[in-house]
Amino acid sequence: MKKIALFDFDKTITQEHSIGSLLKFIFKNHPLHALPFVLRLVFSLVHSLLTGDFRHLKNSVLSYYDLLTPEEKDIFLHQVMPKKYYKDALEELARRKKEGYTLFLVSASMEAYLVPLGRDLGFDYILGTRFIDGKIRGLNHAKEEKVRRLKALFDKEKIPYNQATTVAYSDSYKDDKPMLDLAQERFLINSPVHAPGYQNLTWK
Structure with missing residues (x-):
């Protein structure tokens, strides 16, 4: 039986x-872009809060990710981000591997940077918010959309999903409950929420 860790x-x-x-x-590498980006970010944030659609906000961020040179992206992916990981994670x-x-x-x-980071971490499958030509393709990859994309992937790759052999980890009970409920063992990371059927872990 397939064992799955989300x-x-x-x-x-x-x-x-x-x-x-x-x-x-x-901003550290392109300081001249900081002020125009902040102004654009404020506009995008207000738009997102009013509409409940955060795709506009993420589109703004992605447009600035493309400012980075290939060398700068490599530094971000292989030097900056690895220092941000919890050792316990x-x-x-x-252990699960x-x-x-x-x-x-x-x-x-954003998959633009999530995919290479996930590969370096040893993940078999990576699902994030997708962008085509600088704009989000489909829905923001959160909450129920995570479950929809996972189930579509299970079907496409013929992955035999079974709740009894699935574990799931997230810091957010509110945002990731739909995904966590796919698993028999559900772990909340550094979360103030204590809910029945969930185990709380403190990671450093």
Whole structure:
């Protein structure tokens, strides 16, 4: 029977939101773009809060990711981000891999950087928010959309999913409950929420 491990990324594997790490890196390397980006970001944030659609906000961020040169992207992916990972998360990934689990990285973060990061971490499958020609393709990859994409992937790859042999990890009960409920064992990482059927872990 297939053993599956589902992992969120931001604040589950990482100590901070990856989009924040990305913006700090961009502003450090391209300081002249900081002010125009902040103005654009405020507009996008207001638009997103009013409409409940955060695709506009993520489109703005992705447009600035493309400012980075290939060399800068390589530094961000292989030098900056690895310093942001919880040591306990890396140990848990290695343990689950050794136990024969197929590892899924399931995040709302942009696939533009999530995919290479996930590959470096040893994930078998990586699902994030997809972009085509600088714009989000489909829905923001969060909440129920994570479950929809996972089930579509299971069908496409003929992966025999069974709740009894699935484990899931996230820092957010509110945002990731739909995904966590796919698993028999559900872990909340550094979360103030204590819910029946969930185990709380403190990762450093």
